[in-house]
Amino acid sequence: DQQVKQNSPSLSVQEGRISILNCDYTNSMFDYFLWYKKYPAEGPTFLISISSIKDKNEDGRFTVFLNKSAKHLSLHIVPSQPGDSAVYFCAASAGRRAQKLVFGQGTRLTINP
Amino acid sequence: ETGVTQSPTHLIKTRGQQVTLRCSSQSGHNTVSWYQQALGQGPQFIFQYYREEENGRGNFPPRFSGLQFPNYSSELNVNALELDDSALYLCASSLGGGGQGSTNYGYTFGSGTRLTVV
Numbered sequence: 742d743q744q745v746k747q748n749s750p751s752l753s754v755q756e757g758r759i760s761i762l763n764c765d766y767t768n769s770m771f772d773y774f775l776w777y778k779k780y781p782a783e784g785p786t787f788l789i790s791i792s793s794i795k796d797k798n799e800d801g802r803f804t805v806f807l808n809k810s811a812k813h814l815s816l817h818i819v820p821s822q823p824g825d826s827a828v829y830f831c832a833a834s835a836g837r838r839a840q841k842l843v844f845g846q847g848t849r850l851t852i853n854p
Numbered sequence: 855e856t857g858v859t860q861s862p863t864h865l866i867k868t869r870g871q872q873v874t875l876r877c878s879s880q881s882g883h884n885t886v887s888w889y890q891q892a893l894g895q896g897p898q899f900i901f902q903y904y905r906e907e908e909n910g911r912g913n914f915p916p917r918f919s920g921l922q923f924p925n926y927s928s929e930l931n932v933n934a935l936e937l938d939d940s941a942l943y944l945c946a947s948s949l950g951g952g953g954q955g956s957t958n959y960g961y962t963f964g965s966g967t968r969l970t971v972v
Contacts, residue, residue: 745896750894782965783965784944784962784963784964784965784966785897785944787961832896840887840899840902840909841887841899841910841912842897842899842961843899844889844896844897844898845896846894846895846896847895847896
C-alpha cells in the first residue's frame, strides 16, 4: 500500500525554467510534509517542509504547495539550475514528532543546459 | 560537527547469512532511525532507537533487529538474509526522539550501506 506516490519517475527541464515535481498521498492522518534531495552515493538531504495548516511555504528558489482537499503537494524550483539535477523524494508524517517518515518513490530531475 | 557515518559502504552476503551494519550518529544527536531503500523505491522506515530503546518500528519482520549504544551509535542486524533484502540501508540521526529536532525535521542521513544478497 503506497501511501505516498510520486507518479513521475523522471523529469527533464531546461536550465532557467521552472521545475515542478508532484506528490500525492492517501493517508488523511498525514499533516507534515517534506521534500528531500538525493545525489548519487550520498544520503538524502532536507530541502523544504510544510505543515498542513499552511498551503504554501517558500525558501529561496524552492516553493512547496499543499492542496489538502486533493491530497496533493508539489515542489516548484525557479529558476532551475544544473546543480538541481538529483532524485527528489516527497515524504510525509502523521505529526511533526512522529518517529517515521513515509517516502514516495522519488523523481529523477535532470536540468539541461 | 561530524555528520552521520555508516559502515561498510558496500557488502555482499549469501542468502541465509547474517549481517551487521553500523552507524555513528551526528555529534549532539541521540536518536537513530534506519531505513531500507530498495532499487527504484523510496526509503522505508525499519525502526528508530532513542536512549538505547526501540522507539517505533515499521513493517519489517523480527529478523531485522537493532541496538543503540551509550554513545548513540547504532547497529542494524539482519538474520537469515533473503534475496529481497538487497537494498541501500540508510541511517538517520536526530535529536530528542521522534523526527523533530529542528525546523528541518532534524534528520541527518548517512550515505548508506549497499547490501547485495546473492
